[in-house]
Amino acid sequence: MTPTLAQLRYLVAVADCRSITGAAASVFVAQSALSRAVQAMERDLGVELLARRGRGVDLTPEGARVVRLARTVLNAVEAIDDIGTPHGGGARTVLTLVTTPTLALDLATDLIAAFTGRHPAVDVRLQQHGSREALVEEITQGRSELALVDLPVDKELSTHFIQEREVVLISPPGSRLPHPMPLRMLDGLPMVLPTPGTGRRTEMEAMFSCLGVRPLPTLEVDERLAWVTGVTDGRGSLIWYRDVVPRAFGSRAEIRSFTPPLLRPVGIAHARRPLSRAARAFIAQAGHKAPVREPVR
Secondary structure, three states, rough: OOHHHHHHHHHHHHHHHHHHHHHHHHOOOOOOHHHHHHHHHHHOOOOOOOOEEEEEEEOOOHHHHHHHHHHHHHHHHHHHHHHHOOOOOOEEEEEEEEEHHHHHHHHHHHHHHHHHHHHHHHEEEEEEEEHHHHHHHHOOOOOOEEEEEOOOOOOOOOEEEEEEEEEEEEEEEOOOOOOOHHHHHHOOEEEOOOOOOOOOHHHHHHHHHOOOOEEEEEEEEEOOOHHHHHHOOHHHHHHEEHHHHHHHHOOHHHHHHHEEEEEEEEEEOOOOOOOOOHHHHHHHHHHHHHHOOOOOO
16 A cells, blocks of 8 residues: 555654654644554555654654655655745745744754745745743744744644754863863863853753753853853853854864764744644755654664
8 A cells, every 4th residue: 555645744743753742743633543544554564664662752764764755755745736836926925933043043044045945935034032932932922933943842832853963062262171072071161151040051050960060150141142252252161053163153262072972953843733834834844854863773
């Protein structure tokens, strides 16, 4: 039996959410219906696509292959569907995307450029807010339809994994630190940090507590430009995404990976309600560009 488009969408949703529950919420079907659809596809293909683990699931090698092909099929169906959409002169659709200044710096603009290249009839309006909490409020209150955000977020929201980004240590030139940087050496290290009480600082404090380290705050501020000048002026080191370093610092800072490496998932979040056609297309486009996380062999 040939898998249906619905089955392919459900399997891709499971791959993105890594759970049956989250996948069902993201495509607005009952969990039992989604499970039955995927199980029927496994029976028809004669292979296991998912490996269940507690409350979550992983892709089997066969499942990862099917997901890659499914994304291609769904992308082609979307392109065919767009043939009937006016590309000029007619009414235009507006899609509002909200994100942080950090993610807007490179990831959001790249995703928007790729999307509008294929969907010129959609105007994507990018808004920025300084905290993940503000992003969640924007989409829960309906002021924005989608949020590009660090994961995880509020469990009441639907999320779609896009990619993992490396978190690195950015230090003033001439810092005598090892590369890669052991996490234990954050203890006592002069650092530029977000202000106490903010969501990002709270997450960092939780990480420091788990590691048993206490960095030395030398500058506490939430403005990204102040983070950059704090490092280049020699005030301390900064924990940030590797991707933003070239644009923000150029050659004015040293970059060190952590050992073990620190990776942060990024995805698209939205309220659990039906999405516009433009929003669904944006998620599909972003997901199609994201790599499938292969199972460990």
